[in-house]
Amino acid sequence: MLSLLLLLALTQDVYRIQPVRPVEQLRQEALAAQPPKESGDFLPTDLVELAKLDRTIKLDIRYASTNNFLSAKMYSSPKAFLQRPAAEALVRAHRRLKAHGYGLLIHDGYRPWYVTKMFWEATPPEKRAFVADPATGSRHNRGCAVDLTLYDLKTGRAVEMPSLYDEMSPRSAPDYPGGTAGQRRLRDLLRSAMEAEGFKVFPEEWWHFDYKDWRRYRIVNVPFEKLTRARRLRGKYSAGRRCSPIATVICDSRNHLSPLFAMRKPQLLCFLKFGMMCLKTRNLRMFFDFFYPYSARPSASKRREPYNLGVRKEP
Numbered sequence: 001m002l003s004l005l006l007l008l009a010l011t012q013d014v015y016r017i018q019p020v021r022p023v024e025q026l027r028q029e030a031l032a033a034q035p036p037k038e039s040g041d042f043l044p045t046d047l048v049e050l051a052k053l054d055r056t057i058k059l060d061i062r063y064a065s066t067n068n069f070l071s072a073k074m075y076s077s078p079k080a081f082l083q084r085p086a087a088e089a090l091v092r093a094h095r096r097l098k099a100h101g102y103g104l105l106i107h108d109g110y111r112p113w114y115v116t117k118m119f120w121e122a123t124p125p126e127k128r129a130f131v132a133d134p135a136t137g138s139r140h141n142r143g144c145a146v147d148l149t150l151y152d153l154k155t156g157r158a159v160e161m162p163s164l165y166d167e168m169s170p171r172s173a174p175d176y177p178g179g180t181a182g183q184r185r186l187r188d189l190l191r192s193a194m195e196a197e198g199f200k201v202f203p204e205e206w207w208h209f210d211y212k213d214w215r216r217y218r219i220v221n222v223p224f225e226k227l228t229r230a231r232r233l234r235g236k237y238s239a240g241r242r243c244s245p246i247a248t249v250i251c252d253s254r255n256h257l258s259p260l261f262a263m264r265k266p267q268l269l270c271f272l273k274f275g276m277m278c279l280k281t282r283n284l285r286m287f288f289d290f291f292y293p294y295s296a297r298p299s300a301s302k303r304r305e306p307y308n309l310g311v312r313k314e315p
Contacts, residue, residue, distance in 0.1 A: 014062070015069050015167040019122035023072040026121045030114040035219045036135060042218040047081040047110055047143050047227060054091045058105045058151050060158070062165065063115070069166040070122055076225045080109035083143040086211035089197040090146060096193050101153050102186075107165055107207065108147040111140035113221035129204060130168045137219040144214030146199075147207045150190050159186050165207055174206040 019026070050057055062068040064078035082090060094104040117134035132138030139145035147166075150159045162179030163171035170176060174191060177184075187206050194201070194209045202208035 013164070014067050015164045016071055017069055017123065017127065017168070019070055019072075020124055021121065023070055023118065023122060026118045027114075029121070030117040033114065033117055033134075035113040035141070035221045036137060038218050040218075043083075043213070043216045045143065045217065045220055046084045047220070048084050048087045050080045050082060050087055050090065050106060050109060053087055054094060056103055057091070057094055058103065058156075060105055060107055062107050063111075069168075070119070074115050074118070076223065079224060080106045080146070081143060081224075081227060082109045082146060083211070083213075083217055085213065086144050086146070086199075089199065089211065093193045093197040093199070096196065097150065097189070098153065100189060102150040102159070102189070103153055104148050105151040105158050106146065106148045108140065109145075110143040110220070110227075111138060111145075112223055113137060113141045113219055116141055127168045130166075130172070139210045139214045141219045141221070142214050142217040143220060144211040144217055145202075146209055146211075147205075148190075148209070149207055150186055161187050161206060163206070172205050172207075173203070174201045176206075 051059060059078060059080055061075065061078040061080060063074035064076070066073055068074070081087075090104070097103060113134065116132050116138045119131040120128065120134050123131050132140070140147075149161060149165065151157060152159060160180075160183055162176050162183045163169065171178060174187065179187075191201050191206070198212040199209035200212065202210065
């Protein structure tokens with residue numbers, strides 16, 4: 001019976017499974033849940049939209065439609081985001097491939113944590129090697145993983161690979177020996193271009209690549225619509241100059257990333273009170289760190305001295 005279901009799935013252009021539970025029920029549970037708590041010194045989150053870095057990068061965001069393995073819409077808009085260093089590396093890989101007559105076609109980038117939880121709960125246990133455990137989070141949640149394939153620059157059409165995207169079978173492995181020689185050649189071409197720019201292919205999926213610094217970013221759980229609103233706000237007030245990350249987003253304990261304009265009154269009062277405390281105690285470095293994270297500055301390699309929250313003593 002399982003073989004028959006697999007055969008039926010592969011006869012379509014999209015690999016599909018039957019969710020273990022209704023998707024809408026899983027969505028409500030996932031939205032109410034919280035990501036795992038993390039500790040450590042993470043880099044500031046700076047998610048950028050791939051299509052705006054290079055218009056020749058094509059998008060086929062499967063989770064913004066029902067054209068995916070769960071046959072359910074996950075994202076509110078067909079967009080792809082990555083952390084800025086990963087996005088810039090991806091653009092370089094895309095331009096590297098142009099010399100061979102191909103470009104990159106993106107299926108997925110940054111993925112909110114709640115979507116990862118939905119994938120996990122909807123997938124049968126025997127297939128969970130192909131989905132991330134929400135208890136530890138996905139590299140997609142950190143904005144450092146991308147699902148993609150190649151498209152032909154002449155025709156604009158996606159190329160054929162040894163397996164379908166999101167296919168949960170041995171054919172999806174990046175070293176799978178089957179398929180045609182042409183399919184394997186294109187799969188290897190994609191891999192070599194991505195690895196040359198600091199990405200590493202996932203052992204189970206030829207289409208999934210992780211950026212080298214993914215461990216340095218925290219799990220994010222912000223829906224696409226909030227990301228888009230935050231970007232519009234940043235563009236409105238930045239006036240062409242670089243904004244401090246805190247001017248765009250504020251970390252909190254639930255989503256790790258909440259747009260400043262969406263802060264509730266108690267959060268906003270706490271934010272302002274903290275800034276005033278820094279000024280009152282004349283701790284200008286702490287005030288500066290609050291608005292511009294220490295890890296983002298060139299002097300981040302220097303040893304940090306502990307903050308002094310007391311009143312500064314005169315010499």
